[in-house]
Amino acid sequence: MLTKKILLGVTGSIAAYKAAELIRLLRKDGYFVQVIMTKSAKEFITPLTLQALSGNPVLENMWGPDEGNGMEHINLSRTADLILIAPASANFIAKIANGLADDLLTNLCLARKCPLLVAPAMNIEMFSNSSTQRNLATIKKDGVHVSGPDHGDQACGDFGMGRLINYESLMLDIKRSTSGLLFKGKKILISTGATVEKIDDARAITNLSSGFMGLCLANAAYEFGADVTVIKGVSSHSIPSCIKSIDARNHNEMHEAITSNVRGADIYISVAAISDYKPISNDGKIKKSNSKITLNLMPTQDILGSIGRENGNTFLVGFAAESSNLISNAKKKLKSKNLDIVIGNLISQSMGKSSAEIIIVDNEGEKILPEAPKPELSKIILRHIHKTFSKEKSYEPIS
Numbered sequence: 208m209l210t211k212k213i214l215l216g217v218t219g220s221i222a223a224y225k226a227a228e229l230i231r232l233l234r235k236d237g238y239f240v241q242v243i244m245t246k247s248a249k250e251f252i253t254p255l256t257l258q259a260l261s262g263n264p265v266l267e268n269m270w271g272p273d274e275g276n277g278m279e280h281i282n283l284s285r286t287a288d289l290i291l292i293a294p295a296s297a298n299f300i301a302k303i304a305n306g307l308a309d310d311l312l313t314n315l316c317l318a319r320k321c322p323l324l325v326a327p328a329m330n331i332e333m334f335s336n337s338s339t340q341r342n343l344a345t346i347k348k349d350g351v352h353v354s355g356p357d358h359g360d361q362a363c364g365d366f367g368m369g370r371l372i373n374y375e376s377l378m379l380d381i382k383r384s385t386s387g388l389l390f391k392g393k394k395i396l397i398s399t400g401a402t403v404e405k406i407d408d409a410r411a412i413t414n415l416s417s418g419f420m421g422l423c424l425a426n427a428a429y430e431f432g433a434d435v436t437v438i439k440g441v442s443s444h445s446i447p448s449c450i451k452s453i454d455a456r457n458h459n460e461m462h463e464a465i466t467s468n469v470r471g472a473d474i475y476i477s478v479a480a481i482s483d484y485k486p487i488s489n490d491g492k493i494k495k496s497n498s499k500i501t502l503n504l505m506p507t508q509d510i511l512g513s514i515g516r517e518n519g520n521t522f523l524v525g526f527a528a529e530s531s532n533l534i535s536n537a538k539k540k541l542k543s544k545n546l547d548i549v550i551g552n553l554i555s556q557s558m559g560k561s562s563a564e565i566i567i568v569d570n571e572g573e574k575i576l577p578e579a580p581k582p583e584l585s586k587i588i589l590r591h592i593h594k595t596f597s598k599e600k601s602y603e604p605i606s
Contacts (some may be wrong), residue, residue, distance in 0.1 A: 208359040211288045212239045216312045217257065219247025221362045222294035222328035230260040230292060232374055233381070241283065243267065245299065260457060262278070263474045269311045272274075273444035284319040288599040292316075294328030294371050297339050303351070304342035310323055322361040322384045324352045326377055331367035338558065344598035354380035357448065379429055388432030397425050397431040398465055400440030402457050404437035404485035406502065409492045410463050415481035417470045417559050418442025420482050420526075423451055424476055431589060438464045440479050458482045458507045465510055471522055477511045516546035522596050528558060537568040548595060550588060 213233060215228045226242070230271065233240050240261040244254055254265035266283075280388075284290070292299065292312075303325075308314045316323055325346065332337060347353055355372025372380075379384035387515040397419020403413045421437065422444045428449050429435045440461065446452040453468070455461040461481050469475050493500065511525050523546045527537045530553065537551035547566045556578070557563035564578040567588065576587060 211239055212241070212286055213381070213385075214283055214287045214290045214315060215240055215242050216243045216245075216290065216292040216295075216299075216315070217242060217248040218292060218296045218312070219250065219292060219301040220296045220328045220371075220515070221413075222316070223251035225371055225374075226293065226465040227256055227260055229256060229374065229377070229553075232378060234261070236378070241266070241287075241314065243283075243321070244313055245310060246363070247298075254534060255585060266311060269314060270582075284315050284321065287319070287321045287545075289317055289321055290315060290323045290380065291326070291381060291384075292324070293326035293377065295325045297327075297328045297329045297333045297336075297342075297527070300325065300327060300339065300342050300346065302324070304345040305491050323350075324354060324380060324384045326354045326372055326380075327356045327369070328371035329356075330361060330363055331365050331369045335367075336370040352380065352384055354449070359472040364369075373448060376447045379426060379447055379449055382430040383432060386430050387462075387472050390428060390431045390433035392471045392473075393433050394436070394471060395428045396436050396438070396465070396468050396473075396475045397421055397428065398438040398440070398455075398461065398477050398481070399425070399443035399482050402440050402461055402482045404457055405488045406486045407491060407493045412482075412486060412502075413441065414480045414482075415558050416440075416442075418444050418479075419561065420557075420563070420581050421476075421478040424447065424478060424588065427585040427589050428476075431586075431593075432471035436468060438468070438479070440481070448483070458485055458510075462508060462510050466514070469514055470519065472521055474522040474524065474592065478590075480484075480525050480528070481510060482507055509544070511546070512544045517543060522547050522571070524548045524550065524592060528554050530554050532572055534568070535568060537566060541568055541570070548592060549559050569595055 217223050225578050241263050242257045242261050242265045244265055244267050258265045262532045302313050305318050308317050354377050356368055357370040357372050360366055401414045401416040401417035403411045405411045420507045425435050425437045435450050437446050438447055438455050439452050442457055453464050457465045458481055485507055487503045501568050515523055525546045527540050527549050529536045533551045533553055537549045541549045552563050552564040562578055565576050567574045
C-alpha cells in the first residue's frame with residue numbers, strides 16, 4: 208500500500224538523470240510519486256522515462272486542459288505529504304528564494320501546505336557563489352529543508368561541493384521530512400561497532416560486532432528529527448554523510464571520543480562492543496615458533512559505568528550482549544552502571560545478524576520484543592526511549 212505522496216520536482220541540472228533511480232527507490236519504499244518537470248529538465252531526461260518509472264503522467268504545463276481544472280498548483284499540493292526538488296538548480300533555488308511563480312513547479316512550492324525539501328546540484332563555482340549561498344540561507348530561514356550537496360567529482364570536470372547528495376542520505380532526509388519528529392531539538396550520541404586492540408605491530412584482537420544495530424539506531428534517530436553524532440568503531444557498515452560521525456578504533460579512542468561528547472548530549476546510546484580487556488602490546492612483531500605463547504590481558508576502564516556514576520542530566524541507554532541469564536544480567540547492568548534503560552540480547556540470536564530478539568529493561572520492568580529486523584527494532588527502541596525520556600511511561604504495544 209502506498210502510504211505517502213511525494214511531488215518530485217526535477218529541474219534543469221545534469222543530475223536530472225539521477226531522478227530515475229531516486230523514483231525507483233521511492234517506489235520501493237512505498238511512496239506514491241508524482242513527477243513535475245521544468246522545461247529545462249526535459250533537456251536532460253525525457254518525461255517518458257520518469258513516467259514509466261513513477262507510473263504516473265509527468266506534469267509541466269499549468270495551462271494544459273488535460274491537467275485537472277487548471278488549478279493544479281493548488282490541487283496537487285493539498286494532497287501531498289512532501290514536495291521534493293531533486294535536483295534543484297541554482298536558478299530554481301533563486302526563484303523560490305524570491306517567491307517567483309512562473310511555472311507549475313514554482314507555483315506548487317508557493318501554494319503548498321506540506322514540507323518542502325530541496326536537494327541542490329550544480330557546479331562548485333555556482334554553489335559557492337555569494338548569491339547562491341544567500342538564496343540557500345533565505346529558503347532555510349523560510350522553513351525549507353535542504354539536503355546536501357555532496358563533495359566530489361562533477362560532470363564539468365571540476366572537483367568540490369555541488370554534487371547531488373547520495374541516495375542513502377537523501378532518502379533519510381525524505382523520511383525525516385515526512386515522519387513525526389519525536390526528537391526534534393534533541394542531541395543523541397551513539398557509539399557503535401567493534402574495537403581493535405594491538406597484540407604487536409602486526410596482530411590484534413577484536414570481537415564479532417558488525418555495528419549494524421548502531422547504524423540502524425543512528426538512521427532512525429536522524430529520521431525522528433534528532434541531531435545525531437555517531438562514534439564509530441570498526442564496522443563493515445558506513446554511516447550516511449548526513450549524520451556526523453567520529454572514528455574510534457580502540458578503547459582509548461572510544462573513551463576520549465565518548466567522554467568529550469557525552470556531556471553535550473541529551474541521550475547517549477552505548478551500542479559499541481568496546482574491549483573489556485586489552486593485551487600488553489609488544490614492540491615489533493612476535494616471531495612465529497613452535498612454542499606456546501601467553502597473552503597478558505589487562506582490564507580496561509568501564510566507560511559506560513564511569514559515565515553512569517558521574518552522570519549529570521544525560522539519559523543513558525546501554526546494551527547487554529549475553530550468552531545466558533539475559534534478564535538478570537540486564538537488570539544487574541541497569542543498576543550497577545546507573546542507567547535509564549538496558550537493551551538486552553543473546554549473542555547467539557543477534558551478533559552479526561540482520562534481525563534479533565531483544566528485551567528492554569528499565570526501572571519499571573522488562574518488555575520482550577520478538578525477533579524482527581534490526582531497522583524495525585531500532586524504531587521501537589527509540590519510541591520507548593522517547594516515552595521514558597519524556598516521563599510518559601507506557602507499556603502498551605508499540606506499533
